[in-house]
Amino acid sequence: MSQFNSELRRLILDEARHLMITQGYNSLSMRKIASKAGCSATSIYLYFRNKDDLLHALIEEGFEMLRARLVETAATIQDPLQRLEALCREYVQFGLLNPEYYEVMFLLRPEHMERYPVEKFRRARKNLELITDTLNMFDRGGQYKAGDAYVRAHAITASLHGAVVLVNAGRLDVRIDKSIFVDTVILQIMQSLKSYTIQAH
Amino acid sequence: MSQFNSELRRLILDEARHLMITQGYNSLSMRKIASKAGCSATSIYLYFRNKDDLLHALIEEGFEMLRARLVETAATIQDPLQRLEALCREYVQFGLLNPEYYEVMFLLRPEHMERYPVEKFRRARKNLELITDTLNMFDRGGQYKAGDAYVRAHAITASLHGAVVLVNAGRLDVRIDKSIFVDTVILQIMQSLKSYTIQAH
DNA sequence: TATGTTTACTTAACAGTGTTAACTTTTTAG
DNA sequence: CTAAAAAGTTAACACTGTTAAGTAAACATA
Structure with missing residues (x-):
């Protein structure tokens, strides 16, 4: 090399x-x-080393771009709920504006990464930490089990990911406005958090 | 032929x-x-006609299997909330138990289907109707705009899809139990519906 | 039963893919 | 100026989906 x-x-x-x-x-x-x-x-x-290695370089670029956007968003908004919603919007927007990056970043079967087992999904998880930390801001009382917010963060990104993939694949009914759909998905996430925050206070 | x-x-x-x-x-x-x-x-x-056509036959099979499961679930449970939750579980379970079917059914870039533009996503949308109908059971007062439940159904399937893809791709943190993750995603969906149903009554 | 025609299927080939081995050129070091 | 190391090339292999041309089988008709 x-x-x-x-x-x-x-x-x-x-x-x-x-x-x-x-x-x-x-x-x-x-x-x-x-x-x-x-x-x-x-x-x-x-x-x-091979095509996968080359792709991996692009994948890293993509995660770096996404992370930069999320970090900036998290830094500029203090209120937990507002920050979380902004993070969600930023995530979806990145996916919709960079469909090719997004696709290569989240290929369904990541055989492309099998040769990088250590730092395999480390970068992807760094983004999750941003959401996890924001969620933990609700838990001032400390009544949640450790890792609870982390699981919740996974669930949130799953929803966001599903939304991005659905739109990028053209699977959204053409009669549905894309931005309305995105709003609905994020609304769904935020509504579900009401129970979460109410319990926490 | x-x-x-x-x-x-x-x-x-x-x-x-x-x-x-x-x-x-x-x-x-x-x-x-x-x-x-x-x-x-x-x-x-x-x-x-070509490989895509052959794949399409398998895709149809997959959608038929999934639909059969959902229809049966919808038929056996009357209560809207319980039915919706059961539909969600059934959907995720299908995706997790038939990862290869699921992958070929929801390839990110469905160039494989471009030659079937008419009935392209018709089957996929039939499943959405099941969820839409269930959601509409909440709207006895009729205060929601037409199509509102349909968008909501898209949002729900987006979340479910994201969950399936995340697990099947091995992107879920190994420290997180799969069934707990699935429970969390479905809980998120059901929690978000509380606002929906409360408004409706 | 023999002949012609359609149907079923095969072989050969093309253009493309990722990748390796062997070879050549260029750059660097002593 | 020469030897060694680095950089880059060409040829080839084993695949891929797909098409064109040729062959074998089935079938209908006289």
Whole structure:
């Protein structure tokens, strides 16, 4: 494997990203990337172990982008409920605005990551921590079991994820306005939290 | 295209299903299916227009299975809230027990269906009707806008779908018990409905 | 029974995929 | 200026879905 900081490596990644965004993840082939980058297909293997490794670099980019947005959102809003709702909106918006990134980040069967077992989902979970922490702000009384908010955070992201996937796959009934749908999903989450917060106070 | 009722056609479908379930959707190739079915790869094209068409047959099977379960559940439980919760559980259980079916049914990018634009998502929406109808049972006062329950049903299935995908992809933190997670997601849905039903009465 | 026609199916091939091994060129170091 | 290391290439392999052309079987008609 050649050095990490390389002109060609950056170029390959740039062209891969561009192809993914414009043509879609499906039509991402080593030869196409190489062609755009002006090198041979096998040259990619000088900088990436395989296609999965290259994809993984894009996946990391995506999680970094998403995380940056969520961290910023969390930092600017203090009120727990408002912050949580803003986090939800930010999450969905990211998914809808970056469908190709989102797809490659959350491929159903992540065989693409099997070779990275350690930090496999660490980045994805960092985003969950933001939600978990916000949820824990409701638990001033401390009556919830440890990890309760963490499970709840998983449930929330599951809902958000489902919403993003449903819209991006074009599975939403065309008669339903997308933003109304998103509002409904987030409303559902926030409404469910009422019981959570009422109990907590 | 040869006749619909054919020994070989049934055999091909059987072997494709078996391969999908045992080896996974990814390793489903025309040549493998043909080999198992004891014919040449091109013979498949006598009964299916292409691989997508073959997959579509399996997708239809999946939706038929899911629908049968939901219809039965809806028929046996009268109380709206209990029925809705049971539908949710049934949906998630189907997804978790038939991960390969579920994956092929809800591939993120359904290019596989683009050639069937008319009845594309009709079957998927039939399941939504079951939930929509149940939701409408809350609206005896008639204060909700038409289609409100339909959007709400979409939001609910989005949450359920997200939960299934998250678990099936192995994205759930190993420290979290799967059934507890599922319970939490469904609890979230049911809690959110409290506001819905309270308003309705 | 023999002939022609449709149906069923196969083989060969094409263009594409990720990936490896072997070879060549370029860069760097002594 | 030469030897070694790095960078990049071409050729090839084993796959993939799919099409065109050819063959074998079934069937209908005279």
